Amino acid sequence: MPDHHPLTTALFALAALPSLSLAAPAKVDFNTQVKPILEAACTHCHGAEKDKGDFRLHTKEDMIKGNENGPGLTAGDLKKSAIYSTLILPHDDDLVMPPAKEGLLDASQIEVIKAWIEQGAEWPAGVTLEVKPRIDFVKHIQPILEQNCVSCHNPEKDKGGWILSSKKEAFETGDNAPNITAFDLKSAIVHLTTLPEDDDDLMPPAKSGGPLKKEEIAMLKGWVEQGAVWPEGVTLKAKEKGAAPTNNPDTLELVKKIHAKIVATSQEKAEADMKSYDAKVPKTGAPYSMVALKSGEFMIGSPDSEANRADDEGPQVKVQIKPFWIGKYEVTWDEYEPFQLTAEGRNKDGSRKVWSPDDKPEDLISQPTPPYQPMDFGMGRNGFPAICMTQHAANKYCQWLSAQTGHFYRLPTEAEWEYAARAGTTTAYFFGDDAKDLGEYAWYFENAPNFQYSLVGKKKPNPWGLYDIYGNVCEWTLDQYSEDTYKNWAANAAKGVLGNQWVPSKTPYPHVARGGTYDDDAEFLRSASRRASEPAWKQQDPQLPKSIWYLTDATWLGFRIVRPLEIPTVEEMFAAWNNGVARE
Structure with a gap:
């Protein structure tokens, strides 16, 4: 046949x-x-x-x-x-x-x-068919939507009333539904991606990684032109977008240059040479003050008898502290904002898009990408504490300041912070065990005006001259959080291992913040109280992956800086300024 x-x-x-x-x-x-x-x-x-x-x-x-x-x-x-x-x-x-x-x-x-x-197979005269690439939803479209759109358009966060998680929702929901119409390039899913970068309706917005790449927009156009086929049963979940290489100059080699400047600049060689000082950020003239603290040892954590004690505050363990300077005040917007807001175009990792190896070291340090909105959330800027930065952003600020001044600045370790807060005391607060006098020293839930932060330095300082060490905003430390930190230190102490201890980071969360906030009850302002960071601190961040620079929901979190007398090695500096996992 x-x-x-x-x-x-x-x-x-x-x-x-x-x-x-x-x-x-x-x-x-x-x-x-x-x-x-x-x-x-x-x-x-x-x-x-x-x-x-x-x-x-x-x-x-x-x-x-x-x-x-x-x-x-x-x-x-x-x-x-x-x-x-x-x-x-x-x-x-x-x-x-x-x-x-x-x-x-x-x-x-x-x-x-x-x-x-x-209907008669009408074919307009003179029309000849060409060859066009065929768009496959799972292969071509699903990754675009999952990496750029679903984080804002899902059942939990349906911006504009639009849900992209399933075929039915994607085609039928939305304040201006339908957002997807087969064969129609006027569909919002195409139209809104092709708007100018500065258009408020651009999707995804520029602050969330938009606009899409030309080839991604072409894929969406082709998909809609060919009938917007969405296979039955295929559901979408938000996925991280792979970061493109940026050739970031903020490397160990850059830290070597900064280290050399610090070694050549620093004059104090011994503890006796240390004095408190006032200074200005060289690039901006913003003032800041540092308080000199002598070396010593103390019992970190709280005793079992302390009221409102949490389990992660023990057991108490003796810690030795080397001499250091610490910020008299929390870092203010006057100091931090020029670091946060820059005119240069930046990649997601904070590296400059255009740079030269001959640029000054401070200009090659990774700095934040533009924020989604003013990060003071209307609470005030001049003289108020800077807030909402990730620990990574605070670390990079310290590197930026160090490169300008020739002094090594970093975040305090958890042990240094508590040593400075206690100021030689052993009670729950540096003024005693009773919280009745707390309002003289701190802004907290009972007295914070309008339930927001206040100007720094308006309350009484602690015995070592530090303002707002309790309340106002809680403060980053360098340590990874663990509920067993002191238990581990106690085990080391039993083996004769003491020192200026800290817990280097292995994961993005959690890290330790200290001091309590304007929105906390008194018990959370005790010297031993610890707070662990968590992803919910940036829940409103619309980006995927989430920004490495901003904690959109932590409007009560800031930091203060320290400067150890002892200049560390290049590798130790690099570890402090790049502590933890920046990418989430």
Whole structure:
């Protein structure tokens, strides 16, 4: 028996197959509906350059002609239109078109072809089909949506009322639904991605990683043009976007240059040389003050008898502290904002998009990308504590200040912070065990005006001259948080291991913040009270991955700086300024 051509075989099979139906179909437009499907799925094998099966369909004449086995298209007659009959063969049939290995057409696309033929197969004069790339939802579109859109358009956060997690929701929800219309490039999912970068309606917004790349926009356009096929059962989840290499100059080599400057600049060689001092940030003139603290030892944590004690505050363990300077005040917006807001274009990791190896070290340090909104949240800037920065951002500020001044600044270790807060005392607060006098020294829940932070330095200092060490905003330390920190230190002490201890970071969360906030009750302002950071501190951040610079929900978190007398090695400096895992 001679072999039958696929077109002939399909014609015999057609009568035995269930027919797809489209009730009262709307008029099908060839140019906007049929043409994109054929150009993406058919013409690469049956077009001007290739005539597989001796069949071309790039012109109306060629499609009607078919081949020796019969016509490819007969207006109004599905059984005499191989262009349709081959589409509805079983998926495992060797004759089905397009071949299963290339991906069958979706039922919605087949319905368009069917309705077009039944309506007379109108083909505008002079229109010739080209070859266009075929867009596959799972391969091409799903990654774009999951990496750029779903984090803001999901059941938990349906910005604009639009949910992208499932096909039904994606096509039907939204304040201006539908946001996706098959074959219509006016669909919001395409239109809003092509707006200017400074347009407020751009999707995704520039502050959330927009605009999309040209090739991503082209994929979305092609997908909608070809019918916006979304396979049944495919659901979307927010995914991280792979970061592109940035050739960041903020490396160990840069730290070597900063280290050399610090070694050449620092004059104090011994503890006796240390004096408190006032200074200004060289690049901006913003003032800051440092208080000199002598070396010593103390019992970190709280005794079992202390009221409101938490389990992670013990057991108490003796810690030795080397001499250091510490900020008299929390770092203010006057100091921090010029570091946060810069005119240079920056990559996600904070590196400058345009830079030269000859730039000053302080200009090559990674700095924050533009914030989503003013990060003081309307609570005040001049003289108020800077807030909402990640520990990574605070570390980089310390590096930026160090490169300018020639002094090594970093965050305090948890042990240094408590040593400075206690100021030689052993009671719950540096003024005693009773919280009745707390309002003289701290802004907290009972006295914070308008339930927000206040100007620094307006309350009494602790015995060592430090202001707002309790309350106002809690303060970053360098340590990774563990509820077993002191237990581990006690075990080391039993082995004779003491020192200026701290816990280097291995994960992005949690880290330790200290001192309590304007929104806390008195018990959380005790010298021993510890707070562990968590992802919820940046829950409102619309980006994916979340920003490495901002904690959008931690409007009560800031920091103060320290400067140890002992200059560490290059590697130790690098570890302090790049502590933890910046990427989440």
